[in-house]
Amino acid sequence: MGRHVLEKPTLSQRAFPRMHAFWARHSSVLPMLTRRTVKAGWGFAAVVAWSLVSVVDPYSGTMVSASASMIFDSSDPSQSYGLASTQTISFARGGFNIVTGSDASALFVANADLPAPGTSKQYALAQLLSMGFDSDQYSCLVTLWDRESNWRVNAVNSGSGAYGIPQALPGAKMASEGEDWLTNPRTQINWGLNYIKGRYGAPCGALAHSNKFGWY
Secondary structure (H helix, E strand, O other), X not given: OHHHHHHOOOHHXXXXXXXXXXXXXXXXXXXHHHHHHHHHHHHHHHHHHHHHHHHHOOOOOOOOOOOOOOOOOOOOHHHHOOOHHHEEEEEEOOEEEEEEOOOOOOEEEEXXXXXXXXXXXXXXXXXXXXXXXXXXXXHHHHHHHHHHXXXXXXXXXXXXXXXXXXXXXXXXXXXXXXXXXXXXHHHHHHHHHHHHHHHOOOHHHHHHHHHHHOOO
């Protein structure tokens, strides 16, 4: 036991075997001061090398850009719930019902009023129609963003810091749609609609997810 402990290589020896092999071959011929200088240099180089991993490694997490796309796990119910491909929508008086997947409880969505000209809601409706969605998806979007921000361009969640009409987290993600993301509702709406389409397929999917989990 004692012999094993004595000869067990250190962490630095296992991490940098070539450096230690070089040191073993030449340490006997180097003056003491030189050996100390070389050791200090190797130590500094090792620290820098380990530090650079966090900077250049795109999977380290701490250095990922705010605009980096999210990776979703379809096996996680909280992430896969609400996808448009698992929904059925049926007409009801004054609105419609949405059933997602095997959920027995239907979500009722009231038909949204026609938006006033020149408003953010009118712009969102026009964008939705241009993306190929039906008007029922506009009703889901109105319900969702009424809940999230009441369509305020400067809405801030005091707890999470989510920002804007779609409540992007962090708000700087919306910079991918324009540098004026802080104040321009159209930039925020464009980002929000693209996020919803990419994540859930349609606004009704995002609404169903938000209704069940409290976020989308």
